[in-house]
Amino acid sequence: MPTPYDGSFPQFQSAHPNAAFSDWLVARAEPFWSAATEHPFTRAIGDGSMPDEAYTRYLIEDYTFVTDLASTLGYLVAKAPRMQSKTQLSAFLALLTSEENDYFLRSFEALGVPASTYETAAQGPTTRAFADLLVSSAGKGSYPDGLACLLCAEWCYLTWGRREAQKPKPEAFYLAEWIDLHAVPGFEAFVNWIIEEMNGIGPTLSPDDQDRVSRLFRHMSALEFAFFEAAWTGKTPDLPEEFRQS
Numbered sequence: 001m002p003t004p005y006d007g008s009f010p011q012f013q014s015a016h017p018n019a020a021f022s023d024w025l026v027a028r029a030e031p032f033w034s035a036a037t038e039h040p041f042t043r044a045i046g047d048g049s050m051p052d053e054a055y056t057r058y059l060i061e062d063y064t065f066v067t068d069l070a071s072t073l074g075y076l077v078a079k080a081p082r083m084q085s086k087t088q089l090s091a092f093l094a095l096l097t098s099e100e101n102d103y104f105l106r107s108f109e110a111l112g113v114p115a116s117t118y119e120t121a122a123q124g125p126t127t128r129a130f131a132d133l134l135v136s137s138a139g140k141g142s143y144p145d146g147l148a149c150l151l152c153a154e155w156c157y158l159t160w161g162r163r164e165a166q167k168p169k170p171e172a173f174y175l176a177e178w179i180d181l182h183a184v185p186g187f188e189a190f191v192n193w194i195i196e197e198m199n200g201i202g203p204t205l206s207p208d209d210q211d212r213v214s215r216l217f218r219h220m221s222a223l224e225f226a227f228f229e230a231a232w233t234g235k236t237p238d239l240p241e242e243f244r245q246s
């Protein structure tokens with residue numbers, strides 16, 4: 001697994017003159033970024049080797065995560081400084097609450113999960129930590145804070161989605177469609193937009209703000225890994241010491 005870069009953005013740029021702010025975020029988020037994007041759970045989605053039990057566990061938790069993600073997008077639409085950004089974010093929010101919501105409902109039906117289960121599911125500890133970070137960064141933090149969390153979540157999914165889309169489609173529609181949702185050109189264009197938005201704003205931030213944004217991206221990467229791990233193993237993984245609240 002790659003080791004983390006612990007220097008500042010200007011230091012990173014002196015060593016890598018063509019590097020963008022988002023490259024620095026990824027370098028600072030290692031080894032969690034690679035652990036999340038290469039998690040065995042993501043490979044099992046594309047292999048068609050996913051146990052129903054693990055995928056059901058994942059979908060129930062992820063439905064609550066996506067509900068919080070929709071709230072996060074609502075905050076970001078409100079905080080985005082430009083109309084062009086509000087347009088991008090609200091279009092994604094519309095997709096999340098329509099096409100993606102429909103995906104979850106059809107998948108729950110196919111996997112035999114009743115509405116009474118997924119509508120009232122309590123979040124496990126990892127999803128709760130995610131919800132706290134996402135919703136509070138976007139709601140109480142600045143636009144770049146919330147954007148860093150969104151960037152990590154969507155870029156992570158584009159990364160494994162594009163890789164798994166190279167394999168023959170899995171038979172189960174809920175696996176094949178989950179890959180498609182995260183590999184189609186429209187999703188890629190949206191993630192590229194978030195990357196560009198962050199690359200435009202990041203270099204203008206103060207050193208303290210850059211540092212905070214990079215910590216949020218790193219924390220999100222660790223949670224993305226933990227989320228896959230919890231679904232895959234059925235156990236709550238311990239978060240590394242640096243993310244535990246005192």
Ligand SMILES: Cc1ncc(CN)c(N)n1
Binds near residue numbers: 065154224227
């Ligand atoms: C945990 C998690 N992270 C990201 C995504 C992609 N929206 C998701 N569905 N779930």
